Amino acid sequence: MLEGNRVSRISVRGFAVASATAVTAVGSVVGVASGSTAQTNDAEAAADATLLADIPAGQQAQVQTASLTQQADAQAIAADATAKKDAEEAARKAAAETAIAKKEAAQKAAKEAKERAEAKAAASRDATRDASTFSVQSSYSVAEIQAMARQMVPSGQFQCFSNIVNHESSWNYHAVNASSGAYGLFQALPASKYSSAGADWQTNPATQIKWGLNYMNSRYGSPCDAWSFWQANHWY
Missing domain, CATH: 1.10.530 (Lysozyme)
Structure with missing residues (x-):
């Protein structure tokens, strides 16, 4: 019975650390904890506090679920931020490429028009005999x-x-x-x-x-x- 309690406490402590770490990650992504930075010992302190609460073994599943949910939320927020940044960068790159393509097309058209005009003028001037x-x-x-x-x-x-x-x-x-x-x-x-x-x-x-x-x-x-x-x- 004592051995079972010990395993239970270790499991709770591990998930509590994960839970506290996930909360810290969420705060870093969305800027909730502005002006302060969560440290590793904060997670440890949270874990110790959880141990002191001595969560019953029957509620460990709820703790596990909450911890995993927090981690998933943190990862989703981070992924959204990365996707938004990538989309903005892609839009800027596409706009720049379009502008360059239009400029090159205009230059090519102007060059071809000039060449046609010069060829036409040369053909008109080129008489075989004077x-x-x-x-x-x-x-x-x-x-x-x-x-x-x-x-x-x-x-x-x-x-x-x-x-x-x-x-x-x-x-x-x-x-x-x-x-x-x-x-x-x-x-x-x-x-x-x-x-x-x-x-x-x-x-x-x-x-x-x-x-x-x-x-x-x-x-x-x-x-x-x-x-x-x-x-x-x-x-x-």
């Missing part, structure tokens, strides 16, 4: 003038270029507008504008073609852009 490389003739047929233009205008822009010339002069490099005085393949007004491409603008259609191509590129970006404007406004 006006000065054609031999001078006393007169030119429409077919000969169109052949010149095909060699001077980038292939991808020629049809748009041709559409404008068709509407403006029907490929007649001597065409004159009786009411305004506009002249040549592109109906330049005043006609002297052609002189910026060469002094022989009145007799050499290649010089007029050079001027017209430069005008479309500088004003609209390309012959096709100039043609788009012409279609919307019937002038360019």
Whole structure:
């Protein structure tokens, strides 16, 4: 009988220590014991106090249950705090990654747009022959003038270029507008504008073609852009 009482007291003391330790853990997590820190000897003191109470053996199950419950509560509170911290950190990381991705996408789009614009401008400027490389003739047929233009205008822009010339002069490099005085393949007004491409603008259609191509590129970006404007406004 004495031996049984001794085992009972040892068991109670162990669970009492666990119980007091669990209470201390709960206070540390939720900040109940602010301004003070539980020490190991506090748990021991609590255990000794429990021994003094001499809990009957029949109530030891209740003590065990209370101790385990307190430990579980402390662990749950600690887990909740850790989960909340991890969630906040994950949210900050995701926001930073999203911001970086958006910035990189915007930079990539801007770079691609610039490259397309430069390629388009280069294609418009890249004529295979210059006006000065054609031999001078006393007169030119429409077919000969169109052949010149095909060699001077980038292939991808020629049809748009041709559409404008068709509407403006029907490929007649001597065409004159009786009411305004506009002249040549592109109906330049005043006609002297052609002189910026060469002094022989009145007799050499290649010089007029050079001027017209430069005008479309500088004003609209390309012959096709100039043609788009012409279609919307019937002038360019």
